[in-house]
Amino acid sequence: MIKVESLTKNFETVKAIDNLTCEFPSGVTGLVGQNGAGKSTLLRVIAGIYHADGGTSSVDGYFSDTQEGRAKVFFLPDDPYVPSGSNVKQAFAFYDALFDIDKDKFYQILSIFGLPTDRNVTTFSKGMKRQLFVALALAMKVDNLLLDEAFDGLDPLVVDAIKEEIIKEASEGKTIVISSHNILALQRLADRFVILNKGKVAKEGENEDIGQEFVKYQAAFTFPVNEENIAKLGYRVVSFRSIGSVTHFVIYGEEGAEAKISEALKPLFIEKVPLEPDEVVALEMMAARKGGEDHA
């Protein structure tokens, strides 16, 4: 269990984490947000690499910036370090000198991925490197794993292989936090999501709860309709876009708005359409910017 309370982290004048409070229970949590949202900074604070300027972060009851806290968690950055010229065995020896790793498990996962152990790691493709480090991370004798951009730039086969191993680990009761700017990568993997926006939590909840507060409509009007026309009817418009004669708009948490809009604006047609997963993240962030958290 990872707990973050009123956490603040500044880099000179930039507020990377802004009074953030959230929890990461056991299972897989997707940490989602656009570039610069504060995902990697948050993970580094939890791992004890960065010191918080305010608030606290704890892992299994130990503060992150203590030896005990660090011993409880492993953070895999998006571009992990390995001593130059190392092959897989040497890379393992390096990490083994710093962390408590289950050697048998590491080689077992490696064999599932089918990686050669005698080749220089620098000659590995991005996907192979990622598999190697995920194998290292999953073999760590810790109950909390933080994986930064774990699937960034990987082909679907590699992603599936890694996901499978992560699910196995999570089923053993580990807490696994995977950050990504792409929620699609975490579909069918994360049990819950934390969406960050500008260092704050824009939304957090179970997988099925994310995006439930938004309703997306597709409509065609007989006269020019803008965001204000919808807002005047008492709805909070999160997104509004017209392409040709078709207008797409998303409103906040009002079921049954279809009838009211039809009556007031007399569209040629109006229908509810499903939201794409990546749209949900964007909407959560937009809603957060517009003060949507007040309604949540």
Add this chain to the structure above:
Amino acid sequence: MLKKYVKYQIKKWMPLLAVGVLFMGFIYWLTMAVIPTSVIDTRDGTAPHTMSSSGFLALAIPALIVATVLPLFIFHYRTSKKAVDTYYQAAFRPRDFKRARFLIGMGMLAIAVTAVFLVGFALFALRYATTPESYTGPYNYTNYRVEYHFAYVPLLFLLVLLAVLAQYSISSFLVSLGDYIFDQLCLLYFGNVFLGLIVVAPYFLVYVHMSAAMKTFAPTYEPFLYGFSPIGGMILPIQIDSALICNYYASRSTASFIGWPTAIATYLMFVAFAGGVLVYNLLSKDPSGEYASLRGARNKPIALLPHGVALLVGIIVSAATFLSVRAVRTQEATFSSLVFVGLFFG
């Protein structure tokens, strides 16, 4: 966990240790090898006398170079965000990690210097055993027999080793201030120059020297400008080598003898300063890894280093150009010599 890492590091650094031993050994053993052929020096034509150096000092030069440069490797990890991400999340405090790296480097350096010395000393002892006449001068200048006193060699070695470790400690401090490769290089170079020129040392030495001058040989030059540089740390070993091991001053003139109080004070100042730095290196907190590969984020003034270096280079180039042009105009220098000077400054 840190013990496991230290073991790993020692194993990993063995090749570098071997390179260090070979580098230092090459210069040292080369110097030692030429000694027997020139024990008796009659170059000035006045009288034969012992050599001014036993050759055991030759180890100090490569050892001090290694001691100065080694911290760049020891603290290189601080310039890499990737490396820091890995090291600073391990289950030990960053300060313990920094201290472990520092002590590993120091241990390796001490082992390398000692190994080179022991091999060199063994070779020397072998030569001495087979040709003892090469090392004992039957000649005298001041009417008493002069010869090498090898009993002082261990003392000389210990003083050199201490000076080498002191230099390592000072350089480690300078390098550890930087979180960027360029900064570390600049801090190492300019820091050592600054410490060599620091003014506290001259004033203290003037005082020590003046109070002791009446009881010692008259000095012809002062080590005032050595400050906290390794040269300051070499004054005493040089003195021991010349005066005690080689009996150089007994067999010849005392023209360059700087006096024991001055030599001891210079050495002690350097070592004491390095001792203070050593304590700082061992006990100081290490900031978290958030500054890795960032210029001046931890130490704000360091952000000005590139400007300072550019200014300094500008001043040197301007001064060199001005002096060169003036020298050519007044025919004090040939064009080729100026090219050489220019290249040197460059």
